[in-house]
Amino acid sequence: MRAEPKRDTAIPNTITIDGQEIPFSIGQTIMDAALAAGVYIPHLCHRPGLTPHGSCKLCTVSIEGRNVASHTADRRIQASSSVEIDSRSVSACTMPAMAGQQIRNNTPALNEVRKTITQMLFIEGNHLCPSCEKTGDCTLQAVAYHLGMLDGHFPQLSPRREVDASHGSVVLDRDRCILCELCVRASREVDGKNVFAISGRGIDAHLIVNSASGKLADSDLETGDMAAHICPVGAILIKEHGYEVPIGRRTFDLHRVSEIGLEPVILAKVRHTDE
Amino acid sequence: MNNAKIRVATASLAGCFGCHMSFLDIDERLVGLLEHVEFGRSPLTDIKHCGPCDIALIEGGLCNAENVHVLSELRANSKILIAVGACAINGGIPAMRNHYSLRECLEETYLNGVGVENPQIPNDVELPLLLSKVHPLHEVVHVDYYLPGCPPSADAFLKILGDLLAGDEPSLPKNLLHYD
Structure with a gap:
C-alpha cells in the first residue's frame, strides 16, 4: 500500500467496524485488521497467508462517507469528482485499511446480499x-x-x-x-x-x-x-x-x-x- | 385457542420417509400435539386425497408426474405449505441422478446393473412417468416455509408446528439449522 498522506500521521491507525474501533498496521487489509481483532467478516475465498483473491464477494462491506478523491487511485474518478459519496461497497479482503474508515459489516442489508450470493453458489453447483x-x-x-x-x-x-x-x-x-x-x-x-x-x-x-x-x-x-x-x-x-x-x-x-x-x-x- | 383443530396433511414425494420417521420421533409429545391438530391426507392416516387443510408438510422432491399431481393438490388445498427436508428443498439424494440422463439411469438399473435377471425397463401404464430431472418443490409451487435437515430433528418439527399453532412466525434456533 502506498504511504499515507502526511496530514494523516496524527490520526491513530484505527478503522471503525460497526462502531467498534479497531487498530491496524500499514499494509493490512480491512479483513486482516478485523480477523486480528476478532471481528468476523463472512468469507470463503480468503485465507490468511495467501494472496487475497477477492472473488467470492462474501466479505463485501460498506465504507461510509468515503471521500473518493482523497483515497482512490482511479484517476478517472479523481478527475470527475471530489465530493463525498454516501457509501461504497468493497471487498474487505482486498481493500487496504485506512485511518478513519467507517465500515459497516454486520448489517441486515449486507447479510441479505451475502445470503443471496451463497444461494447462487449452492444452486450453481451440486451441493x-x-x-x-x-x-x-x-x-x-x-x-x-x-x-x-x-x-x-x-x-x-x-x-x-x-x-x-x-x-x-x-x-x-x-x-x-x-x-x-x-x-x-x-x-x-x-x-x-x-x-x-x-x-x-x-x-x-x-x-x-x-x-x-x-x-x-x-x-x-x-x-x-x-x-x-x-x-x-x-x-x-x-x-x-x-x-x-x-x-x-x-x-x-x-x-x-x-x-x-x-x-x-x-x-x-x-x-x-x-x- | 378455539376448539377447532388445525388440519395437517403430510406427503412423502421423492424422499425416503426419513422425515416422517423423524416427525414421529416426537414420541409421546404427539399426544399433546393431537389436542390441537388432526391429520388429513397423510401416509400416517392412509387418507389418499387432500381436503382443505391448514398446514401441509411435504417431504421429498419431484421425480415423477405423480409427485407433481400430489404436490399441486396439496398446494391448492392448504393454507400453509412447508417444504420439509433436504430433498424437498434442493432435490437431495434423488437429485444425484441429475448428473445422468434418464435413459442412462434406467439402463443402469434395469438392463446393465449387477445381478439383473430378465433385463427390461418397466413400462406398465400404471407407473407414473419419470421427470427428466429431479426438482425441489419451490420450482413448481409457492412454498411458505422451509424446514431443512436430512432429516429435520423431531424438535425442529415441534418448533415449527408450535410456532404456527401459537400464531407466531416460525423460526429455528441456529443449533437446529443443519442441512445433513
Missing part, C-alpha cells in the same frame, strides 16, 4: 450436503448457517461436472467446486507447485489440473500439500478419511464459523496416528 463427506466441516455450509439460509431460492442448475478419482489418495469432485482458487494459490504460493488453475468463463469456468492427461494421478499433488487440504468445500478430499469424525461431531456441528481463530482448525487437518 447435496447429506451425500457429501465434507458435511459439518464445510465452510460454504457453515457460512450458509451463519446467514440463516434455508433454501437455494433460484432454480437448480444441476450442472454436469467431471469427477477425477484417478489419484491414489486425493479425489477431485468438481460438483462442489466454488472456484475460490484457494487450492490454486496454495499450490503456487505454499507448495511451490502449480497443480491447479481455473479454465473457461462464466458458467463454464472449472478447475483444471496441470498434467499432460489433465488427471490428478499424473500431477505433482501429494497428500502433504496444502492444496490437498485447503478446499473449503468437498471438492478436494483426502480418500479413505472422510468419516473419521462422525456427522454431528464435526467442526461446524460444534462451532460457528463466526468464531475467530477457528480457521486454522478447519483447514489444516491433523494427521491421524494410524496414517
Whole structure:
C-alpha cells in the first residue's frame, strides 16, 4: 500500500467496524485488521497467508462517507469528482485499511446480499450436503448457517461436472467446486507447485489440473500439500478419511464459523496416528 | 385457542420417509400435539386425497408426474405449505441422478446393473412417468416455509408446528439449522 498522506500521521491507525474501533498496521487489509481483532467478516475465498483473491464477494462491506478523491487511485474518478459519496461497497479482503474508515459489516442489508450470493453458489453447483463427506466441516455450509439460509431460492442448475478419482489418495469432485482458487494459490504460493488453475468463463469456468492427461494421478499433488487440504468445500478430499469424525461431531456441528481463530482448525487437518 | 383443530396433511414425494420417521420421533409429545391438530391426507392416516387443510408438510422432491399431481393438490388445498427436508428443498439424494440422463439411469438399473435377471425397463401404464430431472418443490409451487435437515430433528418439527399453532412466525434456533 502506498504511504499515507502526511496530514494523516496524527490520526491513530484505527478503522471503525460497526462502531467498534479497531487498530491496524500499514499494509493490512480491512479483513486482516478485523480477523486480528476478532471481528468476523463472512468469507470463503480468503485465507490468511495467501494472496487475497477477492472473488467470492462474501466479505463485501460498506465504507461510509468515503471521500473518493482523497483515497482512490482511479484517476478517472479523481478527475470527475471530489465530493463525498454516501457509501461504497468493497471487498474487505482486498481493500487496504485506512485511518478513519467507517465500515459497516454486520448489517441486515449486507447479510441479505451475502445470503443471496451463497444461494447462487449452492444452486450453481451440486451441493447435496447429506451425500457429501465434507458435511459439518464445510465452510460454504457453515457460512450458509451463519446467514440463516434455508433454501437455494433460484432454480437448480444441476450442472454436469467431471469427477477425477484417478489419484491414489486425493479425489477431485468438481460438483462442489466454488472456484475460490484457494487450492490454486496454495499450490503456487505454499507448495511451490502449480497443480491447479481455473479454465473457461462464466458458467463454464472449472478447475483444471496441470498434467499432460489433465488427471490428478499424473500431477505433482501429494497428500502433504496444502492444496490437498485447503478446499473449503468437498471438492478436494483426502480418500479413505472422510468419516473419521462422525456427522454431528464435526467442526461446524460444534462451532460457528463466526468464531475467530477457528480457521486454522478447519483447514489444516491433523494427521491421524494410524496414517 | 378455539376448539377447532388445525388440519395437517403430510406427503412423502421423492424422499425416503426419513422425515416422517423423524416427525414421529416426537414420541409421546404427539399426544399433546393431537389436542390441537388432526391429520388429513397423510401416509400416517392412509387418507389418499387432500381436503382443505391448514398446514401441509411435504417431504421429498419431484421425480415423477405423480409427485407433481400430489404436490399441486396439496398446494391448492392448504393454507400453509412447508417444504420439509433436504430433498424437498434442493432435490437431495434423488437429485444425484441429475448428473445422468434418464435413459442412462434406467439402463443402469434395469438392463446393465449387477445381478439383473430378465433385463427390461418397466413400462406398465400404471407407473407414473419419470421427470427428466429431479426438482425441489419451490420450482413448481409457492412454498411458505422451509424446514431443512436430512432429516429435520423431531424438535425442529415441534418448533415449527408450535410456532404456527401459537400464531407466531416460525423460526429455528441456529443449533437446529443443519442441512445433513
